[in-house]
Amino acid sequence: MTDRRTAPPGDIPPPRPTRETIEGCVRSATTAPSLHNSQPWLFRIREGVVDVYADPRRQLEVLDPTGRELLISVGAAVLTLALALRGAGHRADIGIFPDDGQPDLVARVTVGHPAPLSSAEESLVAAIPHRHTNRYPFTSSSLPADTLEQLIDAARHEAAVLTVANPVSRNAIIGLSQAADRRQRATGGYRAELARWTTHRTQHHDGVPPSAIGPWDAMEIMPIRDFGLLQPHLTRAPETFETHPTIMVLTTVGDVRTDWVRAGQALQRVLLTATWLNLATTPISQPVEIPAIRTQLSDTAKGRWAQMVLRIGYGRPAAATPRRPLSEVLLPSNE
Known part of the structure; x- marks a missing residue:
């Protein structure tokens, strides 16, 4: 021995x-x-x-x-x-x-x-x-070029591409996001699904609680999902959001299950990088949830698919959302 x-x-x-x-x-x-x-x-x-x-x-x-x-x-x-x-x-x-x-x-x-x-x-x-999703207004300050490059590098590290929208494409993306949001609100079952994850969620370990919903956009421009839609009792004063937000599109080459997982890895690396840089972030998923609109954000001829749209800037701290305890997410070890 x-x-x-x-x-x-x-x-x-x-x-x-x-x-x-x-x-x-x-x-x-x-x-x-x-x-x-x-x-x-x-x-x-x-x-x-x-x-x-x-x-x-x-x-x-x-x-x-x-x-x-x-x-x-x-x-x-x-x-x-x-x-x-x-x-x-x-x-x-x-x-x-x-x-x-x-x-x-x-x-x-x-x-x-x-x-x-x-x-x-x-x-x-x-x-x-x-890292918390921030649904509040951001400042009008522009992001420095080296900051944008660090975010782009974060996506590249996970074999994804993060593209900064120029003023013309930014306005087009915002318009597509608004159109997607309107179509979703008119879709059968949308409000019931939204209610499942937002109504009276204060006693739960998941969903979006009132503290994380954010204010109304006074100009009704920013395409942020309205989690207060089914909560008329919730008092929210309107606020003015930034007029020229920094919008970025995360894409992958390929659009199968492995690509979706890697898109999630890239998304989180970008979000964590932004958090370390004291930036606020809002994933905007509506335009990639409508197939026809998602196609417009993608370059299908090159096999490059839009997976998420991000709004990034400087903003006030956002509240954390609840998390399920380990007892709900851990499976038996079977050993």
């Missing part, structure tokens, strides 16, 4: 993180953004790995019949989990759809050997608890 007190370092297995540490990383993963804060993910912790599943029971059938946005949400949680594990001092290797026999198993994150944290990773990890 080898005496570990005197054995050479190479003979000693590297330490693994404790179950408590991994659970903390899963808890961080649940802070990822999701459509209507539906949190459509489940996790299973096993020896050396964390399996991340889509929870189809939380799919929004009206807005997301294909499950595209569900997988974007899960992809964002996968990246957050990997970053949290890196923050805990370990490598984290991601495998997308590792088992064809389990279509809801979106990713397997393997916990690797201890590894030092880069300064860039450290910044992203620090931003995780501070």
